[in-house]
Amino acid sequence: MDEFDLIHSITPRTIHHSSVDVGIGDDAALYTAKHGVQEIVCVDTMVEDVHFKLHYSSPEDIGYKALAVNISDIAAMGGIPKFYLVSLAVPSKWTESEIKAMYEGMNELAKLYHMDLIGGDTVSTSDKLVVTVTVVGEVEKGRACLRSLARPNDIVFVTGEIGSSAAGLSLLLEETNPQNSAIDTAYFINRHKRPQPRVSVGRLCSSFKRAALNDISDGLASELNELAEASCVSIEIDESMLPVHSDLPKLHPNWKEWALFGGEDFELTGTISKEEWEVLKQECETRQLPITKIGHVREKTESNVILKTDKTTMTLEKKGYNHFK
Ligand SMILES: Nc1ncnc2c1ncn2[C@@H]1O[C@H](COP(=O)(O)OP(=O)(O)O)[C@@H](O)[C@H]1O
Ligand SMILES: Cc1ncc(C[n+]2csc(CCOP(=O)(O)OP(=O)(O)O)c2C)c(N)n1
Numbered sequence: 032m033d034e035f036d037l038i039h040s041i042t043p044r045t046i047h048h049s050s051v052d053v054g055i056g057d058d059a060a061l062y063t064a065k066h067g068v069q070e071i072v073c074v075d076t077m078v079e080d081v082h083f084k085l086h087y088s089s090p091e092d093i094g095y096k097a098l099a100v101n102i103s104d105i106a107a108m109g110g111i112p113k114f115y116l117v118s119l120a121v122p123s124k125w126t127e128s129e130i131k132a133m134y135e136g137m138n139e140l141a142k143l144y145h146m147d148l149i150g151g152d153t154v155s156t157s158d159k160l161v162v163t164v165t166v167v168g169e170v171e172k173g174r175a176c177l178r179s180l181a182r183p184n185d186i187v188f189v190t191g192e193i194g195s196s197a198a199g200l201s202l203l204l205e206e207t208n209p210q211n212s213a214i215d216t217a218y219f220i221n222r223h224k225r226p227q228p229r230v231s232v233g234r235l236c237s238s239f240k241r242a243a244l245n246d247i248s249d250g251l252a253s254e255l256n257e258l259a260e261a262s263c264v265s266i267e268i269d270e271s272m273l274p275v276h277s278d279l280p281k282l283h284p285n286w287k288e289w290a291l292f293g294g295e296d297f298e299l300t301g302t303i304s305k306e307e308w309e310v311l312k313q314e315c316e317t318r319q320l321p322i323t324k325i326g327h328v329r330e331k332t333e334s335n336v337i338l339k340t341d342k343t344t345m346t347l348e349k350k351g352y353n354h355f356k
């Protein structure tokens with residue numbers, strides 16, 4: 032396989048945004064930034080055997096998720112994703128058609144969000160596949176949903192459902208073997224392989240006076256701790272209010288661990304004032320975007336995050352996925 036042929040073959044024929052002055056083909060990309068908006072830039076890497084295994088992930092799945100997790104970070108800022116760059120370290124055993132299939136997976140999402148591939152890098156590696164995606168997006172000036180914007184008495188919410196991705200991973204790794212054949216295991220596996228970034232909810236949140244957001248990559252507990260730390264507040268959530276799929280408890284007795292610490296839900300969790308919550312909830316309902324109140328924000332105490340169950344009240348530690356633990 033020739034590196035230059037590959038680059039040529041993945042170069043988009045059409046560009047959605049006329050603000051792209053130079054895309055793939057020069058030393059760097061050029062685009063003209065707009066007035067009145069802030070540019071958002073984020074990058075996330077996925078590594079074979081750390082983020083996915085090849086025996087259950089197709090090249091399309093890998094490409095899809097590598098872009099999805101970055102779009103999710105743009106969503107968590109309340110922004111619109113616009114451009115992406117892809118850096119690949121590919122083991123020599125990969126064929127050109129497998130690499131192109133990875134781009135097909137990315138393209139599925141890029142089409143949905145009218146995003147343009149504007150650059151990247153390609154190198155060979157002797158061992159595992161490494162995919163790094165950078166996404167550029169934008170948000171109206173001053174409207175980003177920063178982690179530091181939570182205030183006492185705010186409502187704490189989460190979109191969609193949590194724990195399903197971790198359940199899917201557990202099924203894929205055959206750590207969970209459901210006895211109940213009525214459970215749609217493919218649903219959970221799909222939630223793990225094909226997370227749906229919550230751009231619409233992020234955009235709605237950015238239209239309110241003040242909303243804090245974080246996307247759930249490392250797990251709800253970890254992300255709520257980050258929100259509490261960044262805003263110098265404490266967050267109290269109620270276990271009985273956590274939105275989970277009705278089959279999740281049937282899959283494993285430890286399903287609550289999946290919901291709180293599993294991660295990779297790529298849902299949004301955040302906070303908003305009580306008054307604005309009522310409007311946000313209504314707007315989400317109208318658009319059929321699932322969103323659930325799970326607790327509220329308090330003045331800072333020793334515990335950053337407090338979990339209330341029917342029996343106890345405890346500190347919810349910043350436990351979850353951690354690359355160096
Ligand atoms: N190796 C690194 N060098 C510089 N900044 C980093 C590095 N790793 C992470 N960051 C920054 O630290 C912050 C938290 O990163 P991370 O936990 O990966 O966020 P997320 O979960 O949203 O992807 C982000 O602002 C990110 O850009
Ligand atoms: C084979 C395999 N083992 C474990 C996991 C679980 N896992 C890997 S990384 C991760 C956290 C999210 O990834 P990270 O690189 O921390 O993304 P970021 O927080 O930067 O968005 C989780 C839950 C997985 N997806 N695949």
Ligand SMILES: [Mg+2]
Nearest residue numbers: 074075076248
């Ligand atoms: Mg990251």
Ligand SMILES: [Mg+2]
Nearest residue numbers: 104107246248
């Ligand atoms: Mg994030």
Ligand SMILES: [Mg+2]
Nearest residue numbers: 248249352353
């Ligand atoms: Mg992480």
